[in-house]
Amino acid sequence: MQTDQVNLKKRAESAAEKKAAFGEDFKLDRFEEGSRVSKPIEDLQTLDEESKKTLLQVGVVPSEEGRSGSLLVLDNAVSHSSLRDKNVELMSTQKALKKYEWLKEYSWKLVAVDTDKYTAKTYLENADGYFIRAPAGKKSSLPVQTCLLLGSNKVFQTVHNIVVVEEGASLDIITGCTAKKGVEEGLHLGISEMYVKKGATLNFTMIHNWAEQIGVRPRTVVHVEEGGTYVSNYICLKPVRSVQMYPTVKLEGEGAVTRLNTIAIAHSGSELDLGSRAIFDASGTKAELISRTITIGGRIIARGEMIGNAKGAKGHLECKGLVLTDKGSQLAIPILEANVDDIELTHEAAVGKIAKDQVEYLMARGLTEDEAVGMIVRGFLDVGIRGIPEELRKEIENTIAQTAFGM
Amino acid sequence: MLKIEDLTVEVNGKNLLHDVNLEVKKGYTNVLFGPNGAGKSALMRTIMGFSEYRVVKGRILFNGEDITGLSVDERARLGLGIMMQRPPDMSGIKLRDLVKVLSKGQRDPEALAENLDMKRFLDRDVNVGFSGGEIKRSELLQLAVQSPSLYLLDEPESGVDLVSIEQVGMTIKGLLEEGLDCPGESCKKGKSALIITHTGQILDYVKADRGFILCNGTIMCSGNPLKMLEEIKSRGYEECIKCRLIK
Numbered sequence: 291m292q293t294d295q296v297n298l299k300k301r302a303e304s305a306a307e308k309k310a311a312f313g314e315d316f317k318l319d320r321f322e323e324g325s326r327v328s329k330p331i332e333d334l335q336t337l338d339e340e341s342k343k344t345l346l347q348v349g350v351v352p353s354e355e356g357r358s359g360s361l362l363v364l365d366n367a368v369s370h371s372s373l374r375d376k377n378v379e380l381m382s383t384q385k386a387l388k389k390y391e392w393l394k395e396y397s398w399k400l401v402a403v404d405t406d407k408y409t410a411k412t413y414l415e416n417a418d419g420y421f422i423r424a425p426a427g428k429k430s431s432l433p434v435q436t437c438l439l440l441g442s443n444k445v446f447q448t449v450h451n452i453v454v455v456e457e458g459a460s461l462d463i464i465t466g467c468t469a470k471k472g473v474e475e476g477l478h479l480g481i482s483e484m485y486v487k488k489g490a491t492l493n494f495t496m497i498h499n500w501a502e503q504i505g506v507r508p509r510t511v512v513h514v515e516e517g518g519t520y521v522s523n524y525i526c527l528k529p530v531r532s533v534q535m536y537p538t539v540k541l542e543g544e545g546a547v548t549r550l551n552t553i554a555i556a557h558s559g560s561e562l563d564l565g566s567r568a569i570f571d572a573s574g575t576k577a578e579l580i581s582r583t584i585t586i587g588g589r590i591i592a593r594g595e596m597i598g599n600a601k602g603a604k605g606h607l608e609c610k611g612l613v614l615t616d617k618g619s620q621l622a623i624p625i626l627e628a629n630v631d632d633i634e635l636t637h638e639a640a641v642g643k644i645a646k647d648q649v650e651y652l653m654a655r656g657l658t659e660d661e662a663v664g665m666i667v668r669g670f671l672d673v674g675i676r677g678i679p680e681e682l683r684k685e686i687e688n689t690i691a692q693t694a695f696g697m
Numbered sequence: 698m699l700k701i702e703d704l705t706v707e708v709n710g711k712n713l714l715h716d717v718n719l720e721v722k723k724g725y726t727n728v729l730f731g732p733n734g735a736g737k738s739a740l741m742r743t744i745m746g747f748s749e750y751r752v753v754k755g756r757i758l759f760n761g762e763d764i765t766g767l768s769v770d771e772r773a774r775l776g777l778g779i780m781m782q783r784p785p786d787m788s789g790i791k792l793r794d795l796v797k798v799l800s801k802g803q804r805d806p807e808a809l810a811e812n813l814d815m816k817r818f819l820d821r822d823v824n825v826g827f828s829g830g831e832i833k834r835s836e837l838l839q840l841a842v843q844s845p846s847l848y849l850l851d852e853p854e855s856g857v858d859l860v861s862i863e864q865v866g867m868t869i870k871g872l873l874e875e876g877l878d879c880p881g882e883s884c885k886k887g888k889s890a891l892i893i894t895h896t897g898q899i900l901d902y903v904k905a906d907r908g909f910i911l912c913n914g915t916i917m918c919s920g921n922p923l924k925m926l927e928e929i930k931s932r933g934y935e936e937c938i939k940c941r942l943i944k
Contacts, residue, residue: 647785650747653770654779655799655843662770665798669789669822 298403302413305404312591313534313563316505318411321446321477324365326418328441331370334360340471348466348497349686350437357464358432361420363449364441368418377428378461379421383450386421393421396452400483400511400540408479408507417448417481424459424490433462433493438480440469440504446477453482455490455518462493468500475503482510486518488543495523495686500530502559508535516543516572522550523675524564525686529557529588536565536593541575541603552581553674556588556618565593570603570633577605582674584667585611585618595625598633605634611641612670614663698723698889699744699847704755706743713739714914717755721847724887726873726903728894728922731911732934737893738782740911741849744891745779746772759847778845780836782852787823792835795823799842813838813868829856830865837868848873848890854898866902873903897926910934 309315331337334345334352342352354360358375361368361382368382387393403413420436440447455461469476478500486492492512500506514520520539539548550566568577583590594607611620620641628635644666652662675686699721706714714736721727731737743750744757746769756765764772787795792815796806810816813834824832833853840848853869854862873888892899900922908922912934918925 645785646748648787650769651781651785651787652795653768654745654747654773654781655795655839656770656773657798658770659768661798665790665795666787669787671789673789 298398298413301402301404302410305410306407306414308404308407308410310406310408310507310534312536312565312593313507314505314532314561316477316507318407318446318477321444322442323415324440324442324445324447326366328364328367328369331362331364334362334370344439344468344470344499345437345466348437348468348499349464349495350435350466354435356432357435358430359434360436361434362437362439363419363447364439365445365447366415366418368420375430375432377424378430378434379423379425380434381421383419383421383452384416386423386452393452396454396483396485397450398483400485400513401481401509405509409481409509411446412448412450412479412481412509415448417450417479419449419451419481421451422453422461422463424455424461426456426487427458428456429460430462433464433495435464435466438465438467438478440473440476440478440500442476443473444475446479449478449480451480451482453484453492453494455484455486455492457487458489459487460491463495465494465496467496467498467506469504473504474501476501477505478507480506480508480510482508484510484512484520486512486514486520486546488515489517490515491519491521493521493523496525497686498524498526498530498533499528500533502529503531505531506533506535508533508537510535510537512537512539512548514539514541514543514546514548517545518543519546520548522548523686524550524552524554525675526554526562526564528555530560530562532561532563534563536567538567538569539577540569540571541577542571544572545574546572547576549578550580551674552583552592553671554581554583554590556583556585556590558587558617560588561591562588563591563593565595567595568597568605570596570598570600570605573600574602575600576603579605579607580674581609581611582671583609583611583620584614584670585620586614587617589619589621591621591623592639593623593625594637596627596635598628598635599630601630601632603633603635605636607635607637609637609639610670612667613641613643614667698725698760699891700758701744702755702758704740704743704757705753706739707751707753708739708749712914713750714743716915717911719909719916719919721889721891722906723889725906726890726892728892728900728905728908728925729911730894730908730925730929735911736914737911738851741779741851741891741893744849745769745777773843773845776846777849778840778843778847779849780833780840780851780853782855784824784832784836786825788825790823791820792823792838793819796838796842799839804842809838809841813841814864830858830861833857833861833865834868837865837872841868841872844875846888848888848892850890850892850899852893852895854894854896862898863902866899869899870902897930900926
């Protein structure tokens with residue numbers, strides 16, 4: 291055990307300067323370390339109105355109504371954790387690692403510490419974050435909400451999350467990642483390791499709402515066992531300096547299924563390098579990677595990769611991008627790899643402007659051009675979040691309605 | 698109501714219509730006949746104002762106002778409404794939401810859809826995977842909400858099976874007679890329509906007042922629509938030119 295730790299530390303240290311494979315390279319020493327202590331917030335409703343609004347915009351409900359639990363990470367400190375539903379367990383990662391010896395087997399096992407300087411930094415900082423566990427056979431009827439909040443200017447936040455959905459259990463998570471009003475510059479590094487065990491289901495929804503000079507580097511790997519389902523919805527509709535992520539789902543058990551939906555809008559000055567990767571390591575596994583992105587002046591790189599290593603795997607990758615202004619750009623990079631026979635991987639990619647005939651069709655019904663474009667854009671994004679539970683859908687639709695059209 | 702004067706239209710620099718003259722009086726239902734490729738749909742889409750159709754000569758008057766330079770939505774708001782033959786797929790837009798937006802929340806999509814047997818389509822994306830008949834019913838559902846004063850109906854019976862034709866025909870009849878207390882009032886209060894038809898089946902349901910034949914991009918003749926239809930059925934459009942001479 292000890293040697294493991296020493297090895298990890300060595301590997302992390304050797305990767306301290308290692309640039310990430312993609313995206314702008316952020317100099318870590320340009321940022322202060324976010325505070326590791328914070329006054330505990332007993333009740334999210336006691337937050338000031340501005341902060342409550344910030345939370346709501348990323349799907350985090352301060353009243354905690356309709357949620358089975360809440361956890362808030364402010365800069366580098368877990369400042370609130372509350373639980374209403376006994377069918378789920380929620381606490382800070384550090385606390386959980388102390389409580390459960392077995393959790394060591396889940397920590398830094400999916401995400402390699404030396405992936406890049408961001409993972410290395412998060413490891414070396416011994417970052418805290420959220421630990422969520424759905425015990426075997428338990429189903430939480432309401433989602434758990436977590437919020438990763440940057441509360442100070444020019445700091446970096448390191449977060450390490452571990453989610454374990456045990457055999458036959460079912461769990462919904464909404465994670466809102468955002469910055470307090472007035473925080474314009476910063477860096478968010480978020481490691482997430484998720485385990486979906488045999489026959490279990492995890493619906494993970496992540497909403498990003500940052501600010502114009504914030505860099506965001508999530509590193510997520512998901513392990514899905516036999517008959518398990520992992521559904522992810524990622525939404526980023528507001529300005530940000532740079533998001534680069536390439537969440538990877540490893541389908542390790544027979545019949546495991548995943549669907550990753552991405553909807554994003556790139557504003558002027560934003561670079562969104564958003565990938566999704568599915569690795570089919572067991573027979574009969576299935577994946578759908580769907581991305582719907584819009585640029586209104588920023589740059590979007592929509593990556594998608596499916597690697598088929600087992601027979602009977604089926605996957606579909608769909609990247610569709612709208613370019614609404616000459617200043618924006620869209621780059622779609624789909625990759626399909628089949629390493630055995632009896633595999634069906636397909637992709638569909640399209641980038642371009644809104645079809646004029648669609649706009650005029652709605653205009654012929656009396657909608658103005660702006661109304662018609664708005665409706666088409668909403669519809670375009672909507673396709674990216676289909677096939678998810680109704681409750682979450684409504685949540686996301688509200689977010690789109692609230693945020694997308696201040697653009 | 699609608700008056701078209703010496704209209705010449707190009708698409709991508711190609712002349713599609715020339716010197717077209719046509720009128721639809723208030724409360725009248727006029728029919729546009731013509732062989733494939735004659736320019737019937739182009740004329741209808743030009744009247745609606747779709748941007749690919751460029752008017753190079755002539756003008757379009759609606760209720761006395763020159764609308765030649767108006768955009769599609771401005772024309773729609775003045776009271777023009779079109780039933781398209783091949784509308785685009787509107788991926789992501791549910792029929793229910795479109796109906797809600799068009800009625801500004803004033804009308805219940807369920808009730809309107811009930812009449813057109815379209816309830817199970819309300820949660821489908823508009824036109825995506827719709828059959829010929831479903832497209833017509835969806836178009837009519839949208840028009841029913843829009844409630845224009847002039848209906849431009851591009852082949853309402855094409856691609857519709859024999860059972861659905863009656864439904865489509867009766868719906869159109871109902872829309873055109875909306876607000877009428879007795880048939881005699883149609884000229885004063887009724888809706889106006891210009892209908893493109895190949896088969897004339899729609900005329901079993903809708904009383905047409907005047908027919909026009911469009912050949913090679915221009916109106917060749919006009920007259921009694923039912924007599925014209927008989928002529929076309931027995932002798933085809935070859936008679937187009939002659940017809941013009943005997944007018």
